[in-house]
Amino acid sequence: MKKINIYNVFLFALYLLFVNKAYAGNFEFSLGGSFERSLYSEVSYSWTRTYGASLSYHFTAFSGIELSYQNSVERTEIEGYQDTTFTDKVYSASWVQSLTGRNTPIQPYFKLGVGQLNRDATGSYFDGLVVPATRTDSITGILAAGIRVFFTRGTAFRAEANSYLTNFSASSLGDNFKVNLGFSVYF
Numbered sequence: 001m002k003k004i005n006i007y008n009v010f011l012f013a014l015y016l017l018f019v020n021k022a023y024a025g026n027f028e029f030s031l032g033g034s035f036e037r038s039l040y041s042e043v044s045y046s047w048t049r050t051y052g053a054s055l056s057y058h059f060t061a062f063s064g065i066e067l068s069y070q071n072s073v074e075r076t077e078i079e080g081y082q083d084t085t086f087t088d089k090v091y092s093a094s095w096v097q098s099l100t101g102r103n104t105p106i107q108p109y110f111k112l113g114v115g116q117l118n119r120d121a122t123g124s125y126f127d128g129l130v131v132p133a134t135r136t137d138s139i140t141g142i143l144a145a146g147i148r149v150f151f152t153r154g155t156a157f158r159a160e161a162n163s164y165l166t167n168f169s170a171s172s173l174g175d176n177f178k179v180n181l182g183f184s185v186y187f
Helices: 006-018
Strands: 026-039 045-058 063-078 082-098 106-125 135-152 155-166 177-186
Touching (some): 045 177
Antiparallel strands (some): 026 045, 045 063, 063 082, 106 135
């Protein structure tokens, strides 16, 4: 009689647990954006406009990889104190992990990734006495959580909260935080 290898039994159990049927991968193309505005007085205001696009490949019903681009412009004018415009472009690659399977109508998910942040700044503080750095390029960590609500098998509404972690530091979690709304198409 042949001896059973415990290692092979363990691998077979993992196989049965996670791979219960064949899965053909699919692609997801998403567009999204947000806009926020605050008025402080007749001449003092702040607004932020963000838009982005992503392309994901879901190789299982739960996991995938995503390449994305996000553009954000923040304009602030506070009379006598600040007159600045910051333009951020973030190129990123992330691991996407869904918490429910592909066939569920509501899919919560989270993302972990790495990105390249390119920031261009114009303007000044204190009526021109202080000028922000005109260009900043840095590697950033990506941490996000979101939800997809499917209208059909191939289209979904998407809401996502992103945080860009400066130098991968958890202490910067709330420093670059954005919420985006958008749509996804699957093919």
